[in-house]
Amino acid sequence: MGHPRRVVPEERVGHPPELLAARLMGRVSVSASRMYLRRGQSDEQEINMTISAAVMQDTREKGVWWAFPFHQILSTVGVLALAGFLTFILSPSTRARWILTETPYFPVQIVLALFIGFVLPRFLRHRLMQWVWVLPFSILCVSFVLTPLPLVGRFERYFGWGCRPELRCFVQLAVTLPFYTAASYSVAAFLRSTIQRRKQQHETAR
Secondary structure, eight states, X not given: OOOOOOOOOGGGSOOOHHHHHHHHHHHHHHHHHHHHHHHHHHHHHHHHHHHHHHHXXXXXXXXXXXXXXXXXXXXXXXXXXXXXXXXXXXXXXXXXXXXXXXXXXXXXXXXXXXXHHHHGXXXXXXXXXXXXTXXXXXXXXXXXXXXXXXXXXXXXXXXXXXXXGGXXXXXXXXXXXXXXXXXXXXXHHHHXXXXXXXXXXXXXXX
């Protein structure tokens, strides 16, 4: 009788190098495909999040009908009222009146407008904030042109010492000061928007 043939387990049988290479390449291809799919899904999620954020921001900026009247009133009447309220709280009445009306170029109102215009875009992202100076500037220009005075006298009346409340002249308080506060408000909003835009570009570049 012949000896029984010894069966060698399959895993012990040596495989040709070509077969091993093919299996290895197959596993690498599958792993690469899975990584590509995961990366594609991640990129798609990031794109969707970016689009959603852009849509929400666009809605906040364009879909609010009351944005421009709100900022127009806040940058003029609101700033003047708040500046008067704070000044009268922190100073005696006679000194507060002098600070608010007799100080050249109204620094308290301008600083307050700059502060509000810079901080408020953190909560209300309205690009219209940058344009609230247009209406007060137009009123100032019309009033300046229609004033029947020489050119030097007009500048003294609207921007100098030629018109003060103690002289019963309130042109600067009624016309020039709202332009100062609205312009300061718009400049601060523009600076805040520029800083945020550059910060986003820097984060995207990373």
